Amino acid sequence: MLDVLSIASRNLARYRRRTLLTLLLIVIGMVAVLLFIAVAGSFRAMMVGQITDSILGHVQVHRKGYVASIDNLPLNLNLKPPMVAKVEEDLKQNPAVETWSPRVKFGGMFSNFVETTAIRVNGVDPAREAATVPLLPGRMVEGDKAGPLVGRGQIVIPLLLARGMKTKLGDTVVVVATNRDGSVNGRTFVVRGILESATGPGGRDGYIHIDDARELLRMSEPEVSEIAVRLKDFSKLGRVEGQFRESLGGLTNKEGKPVLEVHPWSDLSPFANLARMIDLMTLFIKIVLVAIVLVSVMNVMIMAVFERIREIGTIAAIGTPPGRILSLFLAEGLMLGIVGTVAGTLVSLAAILGINLWQPTFNFGQQQNLVMAPTIAAGDVLTIAALVVVVAIVASLQPAWKASRMDPISALRHV
């Protein structure tokens, strides 16, 4: 069988060591990229999952201006019942929404009758909250994970607070809060659970029943500080967020000004920057891969053309069309790319599998011994593979073009 591909493959085999070295470079580059994507990507997904599924939810809706002063947990920027009803109506109609959880949030003092410290309190509807941030009950290190998240008169406190205040399950504690009008109100709660601390916002978050929160704050009507929304498909976040901005952002008050603001989780967590950093590093390492493949393939193809000038002169003299000479050399680059890609993919997948079998652990914030379980999407593998093959072809273009344009007489005279 004599065709462009078989001639190309034989020429690659002819300079075996050089070909193997080039392939090795491509394989190393691919393994580096795919492993990075798998490990960093899984870490990123785990991190984002922890934040969205145990604290923030995917999207949050607030009254305009709330997020700007979220550190103070302002009470004068709550949503009034008619507005809450409108929002819930809208969420109900959106097929992308799985569920949502209205919260009343405030800053208060937490006392065990001996000592007092600050606490951020989330007044929640236990069922709705558990459905919106499904990883939350699982973070309970003491107390019943299965039962309702929190009942009337109960409080779930973070480990940080429990340790600091030497508070145990079943203890009675007091939460004191300043109301909107400036008066102070207090209430006793029984500790129903202790939450393993999450990293970032939420480290000092305690949970009580939303009705208790409203009583404590002496609300005359059922106000809501924020509505956390969970989507059916997290990957559609960007699109759904856009829909929300249009529908919810369009709700106006009597003066015609918009009343609501919509934020994806990434606007609300400093870890979004870490996620962005990982994305950026992934981009950089891809650029390095492109450079490695480009330089190594181009180098090997320039040498291939230079070494075979007389051969090129011969086949050109006997009438081989320039396009076919071009394709002979492009085929060499293509095969280098394909063989390198296949080998690189296999080694990478084996390495990812190896890591999964080995199960190394790592710590993320307060969470110890998280098992690293890197995974990679077929789409990512295909994208990287296609990238390598395309770059290999691009790298061969110039040398192949040069070969196809060679003047047979001077090429034949070349020594």
Added chain:
Amino acid sequence: MSLVRAQHLSKTYRVGDIEVPAVRGVDFVIEPASFVAFVGPSGSGKSTLLNLIGCLDHPTSGTLTVLDADIATLDRRAAARFRGSHIGFVFQDFNLIPVLTVFENVEYPLRMVQEWPAAKRRAQVLRLLEAVGMADQADKRPDQISGGQKQRVAIARALVSQPKLVLADEPTANLDHDTAYRVLQLMKKMRDEFRTTFVFSTHDPKIMGEAESTFILEDGQLLSAAHHNAAEAAHA
């Protein structure tokens, strides 16, 4: 009708400001199925002339007609196509493709230059390998056969696409005398068998006797008009 006709054909190379006249106003005619030699010392213009006839180069002035085509009018692509369909080449250094077997080297023009169907291709390659006596070496690589054998394979490659004209620039320069002689005998036999015109060049006076007509070149000019070797012509 003549196969090749040159009129006042000149080729001048330009190297910087210096002009090197390699071929200076030559006139000659080459008839179909003839066996022609251009003979002259090194630098006399033999390669330049053969490159012109082979459509590898353009004349500086004068006209050169090969198979009724005016060579000066062919562009790169057209010249490649013209060579591929009408002209076979034999080189001084054999120039077989090292990664291809003997069979594949002969097959190359039918596969990569022209596109013959596989069965026809195979029959034609075997026929040529048979004719040059290399059929039993078909699966060897070029580096496994001798110089004389390489040139036989090269002759088979030059003839495989049934060209009207085969050009051989110093085909025997890298061969010992006996082998050179046998290669020329083979070329002549091929001419007899396929009625292909052979034009070769040599600086070796012993070899030139094998030609049926001889052009003597010196400093880019033809010294004498075609000298016909009567005995050889009669044999043809």
